[in-house]
Amino acid sequence: MVNLPRILAGRRRFLLAAALAALGKILPARAAGDVLADFGGMPGLTALMETFMVNLLADTRTQPFFAPTDQKRVKDKLAEQFCALLGGDCEYRGGNMKGIHRGLGITMEDFNALVEALQDAMDKHGIAFRSQNKLLALLAPMHRDIVEK
């Protein structure tokens, strides 16, 4: 059954992420590493990925995607990718976003569910709101390579 309120909520969230992405282009950039420091560096990101994965497996929208994966690898690769995105001294050595997600049939609603799981994890880890938004703004445009339906 179509859950209109949820779809609308998802759309609002996406629009917010898109607006944040646009804002990120005009606001002066913070010094590289400042945002990563707010995440507690690589150890903080590694801990964040534990909570993120717990959330992804607890949500019926994302659980079917992540239950069959090598969860340790996905957590490790996500931490590496986020560290690199936030200007840390790390290199992302995982697959490219298009290739990795090809054929999974991910919808915009699935994408928004993952963003919610990440936001909840960041709240639980006490990440500063401004730094949360910085990461979300970097992730938002990736939907073009990930969402297929």
Ligand code: HEM
């Ligand atoms: C901005 C959003 C996203 C980012 C940054 C992201 C990032 C990643 C990364 C880094 C990996 C591991 C790559 C590797 O193993 O080399 C991965 C794998 C995976 N992602 Fe995403 N992802 C995103 C959105 C999603 C969404 C929305 C879903 C589904 C709801 C999803 C499902 C998966 C699955 C199932 C795998 C494992 C694929 C496999 O093992 O073959 N991802 N993702």
